[in-house]
Amino acid sequence: MVKHSSTTLDCTFAALADPTRRRILAHLARGDKCVTHLARAHPMSLPAVSKHLRVLEKAGLLRRRRYGRIHEMQLEARPLKQAAQWVEEYRKFWEGSLDRLAAYLEKTTKQSEKKGAK
Amino acid sequence: MVKHSSTTLDCTFAALADPTRRRILAHLARGDKCVTHLARAHPMSLPAVSKHLRVLEKAGLLRRRRYGRIHEMQLEARPLKQAAQWVEEYRKFWEGSLDRLAAYLEKTTKQSEKKGAK
């Protein structure tokens, strides 16, 4: 198994566990940038969005550059790579399950065909 | 973009955000089963492990079958598929970053070659 930095994964997964933050990441992916603009898309106060941005920033999922009073955010997806690798290690398990399901379905389908069921 | 059930992802990512729970999943993947056995591998009380198991169960990441007084747990990785799909949508972003890094490295390498650097 690949050895991961546990605390990094902690931060990454925790950051992704909130739907508002996932939506913010999606907005960043589409090119949105400044705090006010991001906040307008979410039904909550500006400080709330600001906090979410800080969480994402601490998790390394966004980079912030200041141009005068406006803060420009940019998606930084690299931490997701490690998360993806972690999840990938379990792929064989869910694919195994699907294989078993497929085998089961095939078997029962054949049985119902034998019985002449439509 | 693929449409996901937000709350399912919430649960999945939140469950994965704790290192103890990720370790438990790893143990389950290796075939460990009952609560006591899983608990022995972790420096915490049995009720604490029991709580983690409940979180994993609610997130659909394990299935529990009772044989008398012992509870047999089994890894259920399918919810991870959705998480993987979500993360995958950002793959192009981190790979884009790596591409830019690669381009940068190639450029600087060529420059140092021009300068005759080893």
Next chain:
DNA sequence: TAGATATTTAACCAGATGGTTAAACATTCC
């Protein structure tokens, strides 16, 4: 039935989380 074993539930606690509003800070514009 009594005792041992496997596990959960209950009650509690400290600290984190996600939200609020009000105030502060930093910058730009007039």
Next chain:
DNA sequence: GGAATGTTTAACCATCTGGTTAAATATCTA
């Protein structure tokens, strides 16, 4: 300088989280 704009910080609050210990529940065994 003073007002407007963009953003954060501070203080607060309710709820969630991850742990504890003690007690309850369920099952097996002698």
